Amino acid sequence: xxxxxxxxxxxxxxxxxxxxxxxxxxxxxxxxxxxxxxxxxxxxxxxxxxxxxxxxxxxxxxxxxxxxxxxxxxxxxxxxxxxxxxxxxxxxxxxxxxxxxxxxxxxxxxxxxxxxxxxxxxxxxxxxxxxxxxxxxxxxxxxxxxxxxxxxxxxxxxxxxxxxxxxxxxxxxxxxxxxxxxxxxxxxxxxxxxxxxxxxxxxxxxxxxxxxxxxxxxxxxxxxxxxxxxxxxxxxxxxxxxxxxxxxxxxxxxxxxxxxxxxxxxxxxxxxxxxxxxxxxxxxxxxxxxxxxxxxxxxxxxxxxxxxxxxxxxxxxxxxxxxxxxxxxxxxxxxxxxxxxxxxxxxxxxxxxxxxxxxxxxxxxxxxxxxxxxxxxxxxxxxxxxxxxxxxxxxxxxxxxxxxxxxxxxxxxxxxxxxxxxxxxxxxxxxxxxxxxxxxxxxxxxxxxxxxxxxxxxxxxxxxxxxxxxxxxxxxxxxxxxxxxxxxxxxxxxxxxxxxxxxxxxxxxxxxxxxxxxxxxxxxxxxxxxxxxxxxxxxxxxxxxxxxxxxxxxxxxxxxxxxxxxxxxxxxxxxxxxxxxxxxxxxxxxxxxxxxxxxxxxxxxxxxxxxxxxxxxxxx
Amino acid sequence: xxxxxxxxxxxxxxxxxxxxxxxxxxxxxxxxxxxxxxxxxxxxxxxxxxxxxxxxxxxxxxxxxxxxxxxxxxxxxxxxxxxxxxxxxxxxxxxxxxxxxxxxxxxxxxxxxxxxxxxxxxxxxxxxxxxxxxxxxxxxxxxxxxxxxxxxxxxxxxxxxxxxxxxxxxxxxxxxxxxxxxxxxxxxxxxxxxxxxxxxxxxxxxxxxxxxxxxxxxxxxxxxxxxxxxxxxxxxxxxxxxxxxxxxxxxxxxxxxxxxxxxxxxxxxxxxxxxxxxxxxxxxxxxxxxxxxx
Numbered sequence: 018x019x020x021x022x023x024x025x026x027x028x029x030x031x032x033x034x035x036x037x038x039x040x041x042x043x044x045x046x047x048x049x050x051x052x053x054x055x056x057x058x059x060x061x062x063x064x065x066x067x068x069x070x071x072x073x074x075x076x077x078x079x080x081x082x083x084x085x086x087x088x089x090x091x092x093x094x095x096x097x098x099x100x101x102x103x104x105x106x107x108x109x110x111x112x113x114x115x116x117x118x119x120x121x122x123x124x125x126x127x128x129x130x131x132x133x134x135x136x137x138x139x140x141x142x143x144x145x146x147x148x149x150x151x152x153x154x155x156x157x158x159x160x161x162x163x164x165x166x167x168x169x170x171x172x173x174x175x176x177x178x179x180x181x182x183x184x185x186x187x188x189x190x191x192x193x194x195x196x197x198x199x200x201x202x203x204x205x206x207x208x209x210x211x212x213x214x215x216x217x218x219x220x221x222x223x224x225x226x227x228x229x230x231x232x233x234x235x236x237x238x239x240x241x242x243x244x245x246x247x248x249x250x251x252x253x254x255x256x257x258x259x260x261x262x263x264x265x266x267x268x269x270x271x272x273x274x275x276x277x278x279x280x281x282x283x284x285x286x287x288x289x290x291x292x293x294x295x296x297x298x299x300x301x302x303x304x305x306x307x308x309x310x311x312x313x314x315x316x317x318x319x320x321x322x323x324x325x326x327x328x329x330x331x332x333x334x335x336x337x338x339x340x341x342x343x344x345x346x347x348x349x350x351x352x353x354x355x356x357x358x359x360x361x362x363x364x365x366x367x368x369x370x371x372x373x374x375x376x377x378x379x380x381x382x383x384x385x386x387x388x389x390x391x392x393x394x395x396x397x398x399x400x401x402x403x404x405x406x407x408x409x410x411x412x413x414x415x416x417x418x419x420x421x422x423x424x425x426x427x428x429x430x431x432x433x434x435x436x437x438x439x440x441x442x443x444x445x446x447x448x449x450x451x452x453x454x455x456x457x458x459x460x461x462x463x464x465x466x467x468x469x470x471x472x473x474x475x476x477x478x479x480x481x482x483x484x485x486x487x488x489x490x491x492x493x494x495x496x497x498x499x500x501x502x503x504x505x506x507x508x509x510x511x512x513x514x515x516x517x518x519x520x521x522x523x524x525x526x527x528x529x530x531x532x533x534x535x536x537x538x539x540x541x542x543x544x545x546x547x548x549x550x551x552x553x554x555x556x557x558x559x560x561x562x563x564x565x566x567x568x569x570x571x572x573x574x575x576x577x578x579x580x581x582x583x584x585x586x587x588x589x590x591x592x593x594x595x596x597x598x599x600x601x602x603x604x605x606x607x608x609x610x611x612x613x614x615x616x617x618x619x620x621x622x623x624x625x626x627x628x629x630x631x632x633x634x635x636x637x
Numbered sequence: 638x639x640x641x642x643x644x645x646x647x648x649x650x651x652x653x654x655x656x657x658x659x660x661x662x663x664x665x666x667x668x669x670x671x672x673x674x675x676x677x678x679x680x681x682x683x684x685x686x687x688x689x690x691x692x693x694x695x696x697x698x699x700x701x702x703x704x705x706x707x708x709x710x711x712x713x714x715x716x717x718x719x720x721x722x723x724x725x726x727x728x729x730x731x732x733x734x735x736x737x738x739x740x741x742x743x744x745x746x747x748x749x750x751x752x753x754x755x756x757x758x759x760x761x762x763x764x765x766x767x768x769x770x771x772x773x774x775x776x777x778x779x780x781x782x783x784x785x786x787x788x789x790x791x792x793x794x795x796x797x798x799x800x801x802x803x804x805x806x807x808x809x810x811x812x813x814x815x816x817x818x819x820x821x822x823x824x825x826x827x828x829x830x831x832x833x834x835x836x837x838x839x840x841x842x843x844x845x846x847x848x849x850x851x852x853x854x855x856x857x858x859x860x861x862x863x864x865x866x867x868x869x870x871x872x873x874x875x876x877x878x879x880x881x882x883x884x885x886x887x888x889x890x891x892x893x894x895x896x897x898x899x900x901x902x903x904x905x906x907x908x909x910x911x912x913x914x915x916x917x918x919x920x921x922x923x924x925x926x927x928x929x930x931x
Contacts, residue, residue: 468760469760472759472760472762473756473759473760475759476754476756476758476759476766476770477745477748477749477752477754477755477759477769477770477773478754478755478756478759479759480738480742480745480746480749481746481749483735483737483738483742484735484738484746484749487735487736487737487738488733488734488735488736490698490717490733491729491733491734491735492735492746493698493716493717493718494696494698494717494718494721494726494727494729494733495718495721495726495746495747495749495750495809495810495813496718496721496722496747496749496750496813497718497746497749498716498718499718505756509756
């Protein structure tokens with residue numbers, strides 16, 4: 018009964034636009050579908066509190082937050098925000114923008130096709146988190162809250178007022194349940210309706226939007242890569258809340274429909290944006306982070322073929338990266354290599370990939386007859402066997418092939434078409450450092466792997482993989498040779514990792530068995546690879562790329578955590594699995610899964626009228 | 638498109654002496670069954686009679702302990718995917734759709750054996766790939782129209798109502814262009830009206846020249862539909878013949894309802910029961926009194 022009333026009265030209200038939110042909370046008398054708020058404030062007062070609080074937080078960033086430059090980022094200048102102040106500034110500005118959009122100001126409506134007030138709440142929470150963190154960090158770093166200047170207090174208290182105001186705003190979705198505790202009401206306030214279908218714009222505008230979005234995305238990522246520890250934490254807080262807010266506001270779903278419509282444009286835009294990254298970097302160390310992220314992401318995408326599409330849990334995947342890297346190192350002409358050969362790069366890549374492929378088939382052929390947990394255990398074992406074998410092929414415990422624990426050092430730099438990747442080049446006035454050169458090379462491989470993933474996924478073989486993942490018995494009954502199809506997935510995944518390995522060997526100068534552990538604090542390792550796939554979103558392309566970037570940056574930026582890294586990492590994974598089991602990027606299937614109420618149990622309307630009476634009689 | 642419907646009867650499926658033992662348990666004992674082209678054959682029997690086990694033997698999910706199964710004269714291999722490739726498609730008793738794939742994708746998976754594009758052609762995307770992919774889509778959509786689910790092609794199959802899931806499973810099986818379709822309880826859980834629709838569907842499939850072997854508990858459905866019915870009881874084939882023969886057969890009735898009492902199941906039994914009831918009533922009347930006295 019109650020659900021009926023919600024459905025009927027709910028639809029017109031949550032159709033998602035600005036004008037209804039301010040008034041309905043007070044005027045609507047039906048107890049069934051009143052938009053609640055977490056705190057009982059009059060909506061007008063709440064809105065003013067958000068606006069005033071955000072404005073205060075924004076203005077506070079122009080004042081000094083502390084008296085000494087000892088705290089990183091120089092927060093002492095009045096009139097010129099720096100470091101973490103910039104992040105608070107951006108967050109507060111966004112809060113203001115979305116609040117004003119919620120007021121129904123013309124020209125800002127496009128910001129909120131979905132939720133209206135939940136983005137405001139999320140953004141204000143982000144500002145409070147960042148500002149609060151900054152104040153805490155200053156106090157901790159310099160010894161006591163006396164080190165805070167008035168600017169910090171203004172921003173902090175402003176952010177707090179904004180959050181209180183945002184909690185007083187009516188929720189975007191009406192509810193029929195009496196949410197008794199404020200916590201439940203707050204969680205309800207965070208929900209937002211999905212945006213309605215967008216108007217179709219001219220193609221060139223849509224393409225411009227995609228290109229612009231990727232430009233902004235690149236800028237944000239580059240900012241994160243360059244950030245120092247403290248700044249990175251603030252960046253992370255604001256980014257997480259900001260991204261969730263944009264999602265609730267309906268902008269990210271809108272963008273997703275656009276990218277799904279113009280996939281080739283999206284692909285090109287992403288590659289171009291990524292290729293521009295080294296040109297924006299003056300410091301070689303950031304380009305090195307970039308190339309490491311790319312290697313990690315590419316291998317994660319290869320693993321996604323195995324785990325995400327075919328559903329084979331591979332816990333020793335990093336071994337294939339190692340096979341590629343060792344093969345490339347052995348034929349690179351390194352003085353430490355047992356083979357006195359120097360293959361050109363293309364030949365080394367093919368050899369490395371072929372070696373990985375062979376290993377994939379050798380490991381896959383016996384293990385893929387196993388299902389589920391057993392496969393995971395066996396692959397875990399093989400991953401370790403690879404590392405230990407490389408350790409033992411040192412001349413004393415076995416034949417001398419890999420120099421054992423010393424690994425293969427002094428791997429020479431690549432030279433492709435007369436372009437030496439080891440030295441700096443000046444291109445169009447930009448200086449490309451050594452890591453930047455490798456970054457561009459690796460980007461090419463990433464693009465290839467993305468194409469391979471996309472094309473294989475959307476084909477007869479890709480459907481067979483998914484079918485095997487869903488129900489192996491039914492799949493074989495549909496004529497799919499399960500073993501063969503799984504072996505193809507396994508071998509393809511191995512080959513893609515091998516490609517990445519050949520570049521990795523040259524980027525890192527030397528390779529040792531200890532780079533290919535199951536779990537380590539430094540990616541890539543098997544556990545992190547799997548985590549990147551699951552965190553990012555299984556079966557998607559952008560998911561593992563984003564997951565890999567996060568999982569590389571977080572340990573790299575938060576090195577002071579040291580021993581707690583893996584603990585926090587585990588906690589983060591548990592929280593993610595609890596609140597967003599489909600991963601950061603949900604693929605088409607997962608999205609449908611999580612919106613199943615649209616379709617589930619809907620009685621078959623077209624057929625009933627003809628024979629309902631007869632059916633009920635027969636039933637009785 | 639489909640193989641031409643010949644009026645002369647040719648044997649599509651021939652199972653001879655199929656026996657399936659699991660350790661000491663003999664689930665199916667030396668069953669012979671033939672299905673001719675253009676025929677709908679029913680397989681009935683009480684629960685646990687071994688019908689589904691027999692199906693699994695036919696489709697290669699189980700390797701029969703003894704006996705052989707041949708399809709159009711050639712002995713079938715004992716791998717499920719090769720059986721499907723040979724031309725036998727099946728549905729499952731408990732629906733086994735690919736739950737998180739769309740309706741269209743489910744049918745496309747059914748096309749697997751009739752298309753040959755491997756990994757390389759998928760990666761290179763030559764004209765051959767595109768043509769095959771387009772043809773598969775077209776055929777899959779035809780099948781969805783045939784079962785009346787074309788408008789739900791983009792839905793996740795797990796979100797379909799139950800009856801439509803059953804239909805989709807049939808469409809998926811038909812996508813492999815079979816010569817024989819095995820249906821394992823296609824109307825389980827359906828209301829009478831849906832059952833009637835399923836009946837029409839099976840007739841329409843037969844009219845396409847596909848022989849059908851169907852397991853079912855709904856007797857009206859079976860006797861309306863089938864040209865021949867075989868009864869399986871405790872792993873053995875009891876009778877086989879037209880609906881009338883089977884319906885009239887005492888052993889079949891016995892298998893389903895149990896045998897009548899030996900001797901005279903009349904007045905004596907009734908009297909006995911009545912006496913017992915009277916005694917019980919007396920006992921219950923006594924008990925409270927007894928309970929009070931001490």
